[in-house]
Amino acid sequence: xxxxxxxxxxxxxxxxxxxxxxxxxxxxxxxxxxxxxxxxxxxxxxxxxxxxxxxxxxxxxxxxxxxxxxxxxxxxxxxxxxxxxxxxxxxxxxxxxxxxxxxxxxxxxxxxxxxxxxxxxxxxxxxxxxxxxxxxxxxxxxxxxxxxxxxxxxxxxxxxxxxxxxxxxxxxxxxxxxxxxxxxxxxxxxxxxxxxxxxxxxxxxxxxxxxxxxxxxxxxxxxxxxxxxxxxxxxxxxxxxxxxxxxxxxxxxxxxxxxxxxxxxxxxxxxxxxxxxxxxxxxxxxxxxxxxxxxxxxxxxxxxxxxxxxxxxxxxxxxxxxxxxxxxxxxxxxxxxxxxxxxxxxxxxxxxxxxxxxxxxxxxxxxxxxxxxxxxxxxxxxxxxxxxxxxxxxxxxxxxxxxxxxxxxxxxxxxxxxxxxxxxxxxxxxxxxxxxxxxxxxxxxxxxxxxxxxxxxxxxxxxxxxxxxxxxxxxxxxxxxxxxxxxxxxxxxxx
Amino acid sequence: xxxxxxxxxxxxxxxxxxxxxxxxxxxxxxxxxxxxxxxxxxxxxxxxxxxxxxxxxxxxxxxxxxxxxxxxxxxxxxxxxxxxxxxxxxxxxxxxxxxxxxxxxxxxxxxxxxxxxxxxxxxxxxxxxxxxxxxxxxxxxxxxxxxx
Numbered sequence: 001x002x003x004x005x006x007x008x009x010x011x012x013x014x015x016x017x018x019x020x021x022x023x024x025x026x027x028x029x030x031x032x033x034x035x036x037x038x039x040x041x042x043x044x045x046x047x048x049x050x051x052x053x054x055x056x057x058x059x060x061x062x063x064x065x066x067x068x069x070x071x072x073x074x075x076x077x078x079x080x081x082x083x084x085x086x087x088x089x090x091x092x093x094x095x096x097x098x099x100x101x102x103x104x105x106x107x108x109x110x111x112x113x114x115x116x117x118x119x120x121x122x123x124x125x126x127x128x129x130x131x132x133x134x135x136x137x138x139x140x141x142x143x144x145x146x147x148x149x150x151x152x153x154x155x156x157x158x159x160x161x162x163x164x165x166x167x168x169x170x171x172x173x174x175x176x177x178x179x180x181x182x183x184x185x186x187x188x189x190x191x192x193x194x195x196x197x198x199x200x201x202x203x204x205x206x207x208x209x210x211x212x213x214x215x216x217x218x219x220x221x222x223x224x225x226x227x228x229x230x231x232x233x234x235x236x237x238x239x240x241x242x243x244x245x246x247x248x249x250x251x252x253x254x255x256x257x258x259x260x261x262x263x264x265x266x267x268x269x270x271x272x273x274x275x276x277x278x279x280x281x282x283x284x285x286x287x288x289x290x291x292x293x294x295x296x297x298x299x300x301x302x303x304x305x306x307x308x309x310x311x312x313x314x315x316x317x318x319x320x321x322x323x324x325x326x327x328x329x330x331x332x333x334x335x336x337x338x339x340x341x342x343x344x345x346x347x348x349x350x351x352x353x354x355x356x357x358x359x360x361x362x363x364x365x366x367x368x369x370x371x372x373x374x375x376x377x378x379x380x381x382x383x384x385x386x387x388x389x390x391x392x393x394x395x396x397x398x399x400x401x402x403x404x405x406x407x408x409x410x411x412x413x414x415x416x417x418x419x420x421x422x423x424x425x426x427x428x429x430x431x432x433x434x435x436x437x438x439x440x441x442x443x444x445x446x447x448x449x450x451x452x453x454x455x456x457x458x459x460x461x462x463x464x465x466x467x468x469x470x471x472x473x474x475x476x477x478x479x480x481x482x483x484x485x486x487x488x489x490x491x492x493x494x495x
Numbered sequence: 496x497x498x499x500x501x502x503x504x505x506x507x508x509x510x511x512x513x514x515x516x517x518x519x520x521x522x523x524x525x526x527x528x529x530x531x532x533x534x535x536x537x538x539x540x541x542x543x544x545x546x547x548x549x550x551x552x553x554x555x556x557x558x559x560x561x562x563x564x565x566x567x568x569x570x571x572x573x574x575x576x577x578x579x580x581x582x583x584x585x586x587x588x589x590x591x592x593x594x595x596x597x598x599x600x601x602x603x604x605x606x607x608x609x610x611x612x613x614x615x616x617x618x619x620x621x622x623x624x625x626x627x628x629x630x631x632x633x634x635x636x637x638x639x640x641x642x643x
Contacts, residue, residue, distance in 0.1 A: 051632055164555075165503070168510050168548040174541050175517050182534040187524055189534055213574065220570035220604045387605035388616055391598040394574065395620050398581045398597060399590075403634050411582040415575060422571060426564055427506040445537045457530030 002354045003126065010055060010355030011362055019052065019060040024363045027067020028370050031074070032378045033389065034081040038068030039326045039432070040215055043207030044393070046333055047400040054337035055352050059359040061333055065326050066118065066309045066360070069269060070367045073110045073302055074378050078103060086269035086305040089277045093290060093297030100293050104232050105239035109295055110302045111371040113251045117258055117303030118364045121310030124259040126357060128311070129346065132318040135467075136343035141451035142462045146471030148444045151321040153478045154264070155436035163482045166433040169424075173437025176201060178445065196409040203332040205401060205410050206438055209417025210424070210431035211325075212397045216390045217422045232375050243295050250280050250300035257300075258307025263314035268324045269305035276304035310360060317353055319343060321440070325432040328439040502561045507553030514545030570604035577601030589640035590629060594621035 010016065030041035041064050049057035072087035077094035090110070097106040139147070152174075156167035179190045180200030191197040239247075254276040261272040280300040281290045290297050315321045320341030322328035331341050339349060346353040371378075401410045421431055455461035463469045517538055527533030577600035585593040598617035602608045628634045 048632075164548055164552055165506065168506075168545060168552065171541050171545045171548070172510070172513065175513075175538065175545075178538060182524075184532075185525075185534050187534040189524060189538070190520065213578065217567065217570045217574050217604075220574075221567065221606065385607075387602065387607055388612065390604075391577075391602050391613075391616060392620055394577060394601050395594055395597060395624055398578060399594075399624050399628050399634075402585065402636075403628060403632070406635065408582045408585055411578065411585075415578050415582065418578070419571075419575065426566065427502045427509075428561075429506055441537075441541075448537060449532045452529050452532065455530075457528060459529065 002350055003358060006350050007354030007358035010351045011059065011358035015053070016056050016059050016355065016359060017362065019056045020063050020359045020363050021366055023060040023063020024067035024070075024366050025370065027064040027069075028071035028367065028378065029381065030064070031068035031071025031084055031087075032381055033384075034075050034079070036215070036393065037072075037084040037211075038065045039207075039329070040211045041068060042326055042329050043204060043211055044396050044400060046204050046207070046329060047403050049333055050336060050403075054334065054339055054349075055355050057333055057337065058330065058352065058356055059363075061330055062313070062356060063359070063363050065330070066306065066363065067367060069118075069306050069309045070111070070114050070371055071378065073114070073298075074107065074371075074375070075382060077106050077110065077298070078379065079382065086273045086308075087302075088270075089273045089301045090298055092277070093292075093294045096291070096293035097295070097298065102243075102293065104236035105243050106295065106298050107232065107375055108237040108239055108372060109243065109247050109299050111368060111375075113247065113254065113299045113303040114306040114371075115364055115368045116251050117255045117305070117307035118310050118367075119361065120255045121259050121262065121307035122357060122360045122364075124262075124307075124311050125313055125360075128263060128314045129318040129353070132314065133343045133346050136319050139343065139467070140465070141447050141454060142465050142468040143471065145444065145447040145451045145462070146468045146475065147319060147321055148440055148447060149475050150471055150478070151315070151323070152437065152440050152444065153475055153482070154323070155433045155440070156482060162486065164486050165429055167482065169429055169431070169433040170437035173434035173439075174441030174444070176206065176434070177438040177441030183446075184449065194409070196405075196407065200442075201413065201438075202404055202410060203329065203336075203439070204404055205413045206417055206435060207329055208397045208401055209414045210421035210434065212393065213414060213418025214421025214425055214431070216393055217418070218425050219386060220390060232379055234373060237372065237375070239295075246295050247299040250276075250296040251303040253279060253283075254300040254303030255307045258304035258309075259311045261304075262308035262311030262323075264323065268312050269308040272308035273301035273305040276300040313356075316341070317345060317356075320345065320443075322436060325435040328436050331439060500562045501556050502563055503552050503556035505563065507549045507551070507556060509549070510552065511546050511549030514542045514549055517545065518542030569606070573604030574601045585636070587640065587642050589637045590625055591621045591638050594624050 026041065027038060030036045031038065042061050045064060049060055052060060068084055069086060072082065072084035073090045075081045076087045076090040078098055080091050080095040082088040082091055094106050097103060152170055155170050156163055179197060181188055181198050257276045257279060258272040261275060262268060277297055277300060280296045281287050284296060312323050312327055315323050316327040316331060320331065322331050334341050397414060398411055401414050402408060404410050424431060451462055463472050521535030521538035521542055524535035525533035526535045526539050577597045580600055581593045581597040584596060595617045598620050599613060602613040625638050629636050
């Protein structure tokens with residue numbers, strides 16, 4: 001078992017343990033605060049991780065990501081404000097529970113559900129990732145191209161808005177990803193004479209602009225915390241026997257839903273939590289309870305989004321294809337550390353994969369402690385006004401970006417992307433698909449070029465390879481589904 | 496009915512224009528052919544997609560209402576001014592004055608900002624940043640400078 005011979009010894013070194021704790025702590029922190037999600041936090045702290053070992057950096061950043069999934073439910077339940085997008089559905093039944101004085105048990109069930117969903121999700125990750133790797137090792141350029149293309153098209157489905165807009169954003173992202181010197185010909189593309197753009201636009205700059213600065217501008221004045229000092233004691237958190245009994249099956253079903261949607265590109269925690277809620281409402285013997293404080297409506301989605309958060313590492317670590325924008329940033333972190341993501345990652349860096357997986361378990365245990373005995377701390381945190389918080393976020397953005405290459409050019413670029421991002425927000429154009437396009441664009445170009453050189457420019461020969469053919473067929477099916485849903489949503493709007 | 500005050504019309508037109516610019520540049524960069532792709536080959540494909548989707552968005556927008564939201568001018572200007580001040584002055588005045596200006600200006604974005612709490616915040620954040628990034632992580636930046 002590599003997990004025990006390589007994984008835990010790696011994860012249990014003092015450094016890694018400390019950064020695992022720091023990650024899940026910060027993740028819970030930003031998850032609790034509405035207006036900063038896991039994605040913003042991961043991009044904000046990415047520059048700090050450059051100073052760490054690659055393994056430690058990954059453990060740290062991943063901790064922030066799944067920590068935010070835990071913390072996000074606190075604000076949903078107590079204030080009816082989702083801490084992160086994937087906790088939005090928790091508001092529906094969580095907040096009514098608070099108004100009925102059952103906030104304590106709701107938070108308790110959430111923490112337990114998150115823990116069970118998360119830890120079982122890790123088992124799925126362990127089972128699935130190596131299996132996918134052995135398949136992926138036989139991949140040539142054509143198969144890679146097809147798999148990357150599948151990720152790119154799936155990115156068009158992650159938006160909450162209309163798919164046509166997400167797909168357009170993916171394409172804009174690809175263009176941004178291709179800025180800089182073309183490795184093949186040495187031609188400069190869209191550098192506009194700026195020497196600093198020869199190596200392309202740094203990922204951190206795009207993420208900080210679109211998710212950091214733009215988010216801050218949009219949040220100022222709109223986030224008003226309800227300054228209700230609610231005391232949540234440990235005693236008040238103990239759920240009744242009935243509440244426990246009602247939560248068991250939703251948690252298990254939530255895990256199933258989360259670990260199905262988690263590894264699929266483009267879906268992830270948010271869609272999983274909404275699916276889990278819908279399923280719970282359908283299987284319930286008294287669906288009229290939902291929306292009025294049904295504990296099942298909290299337990300299912302929270303288990304699902306944590307299972308999805310863990311299993312979304314499957315394509316990222318096994319294939320090097322990010323299923324979500326946060327995963328794209330984690331891949332970017334690997335690249336910055338000089339580690340090439342892809343199917344060879346687990347074989348070449350077993351300590352990285354198994355150490356990370358082991359740290360997930362440690363992190364989930366830490367999160368359970370952070371979210372049950374220490375819940376009072378987070379409730380207090382909700383009383384910090386945003387006007388004191390956002391200048392600190394901006395300070396972190398500026399200095400973090402400056403430290404990338406010790407140049408203010410990158411800070412100016414962040415300002416440009418921040419303004420673009422705010423404009424996109426006004427137009428309801430989502431930045432997450434753009435970021436995936438930005439990451440996958442250059443990879444796709446490289447594989448596309450290689451695949452077509454091998455076939456002598458023959459497109460049909462790409463499809464004739466069996467695995468590539470199947471993957472291309474999946475791409476085609478996904479495009480058809482996208483077109484279908486575009487047409488259907490248009491009809492609905494007209495009607 | 497053509498409605499100018501419409502998110503998807505504005506978005507669609509902008510994406511189409513961007514696609515047009517990328518496509519034009521791609522031709523200039525050299526497209527090549529499938530077996531020997533030039534630097535513009537992939538860009539040309541992407542540009543074509545952007546133009547098609549942009550036009551589809553703009554045309555489709557005629558069927559429903561989706562008015563533009565109001566721009567939050569105060570936060571927008573305050574945050575942009577604060578970050579620009581940081582970028583412009585970091586090299587000339589040093590880290591602490593640049594962060595003081597960044598916090599001071601951007602805090603004006605919220606109507607409820609109070610002078611005293613803003614000052615306390617600005618001072619503590621700038622000192623904190625110096626401790627973490629310059630003292631801790633050894634980023635080569637002076638705390639104060641006067642260099643024009």
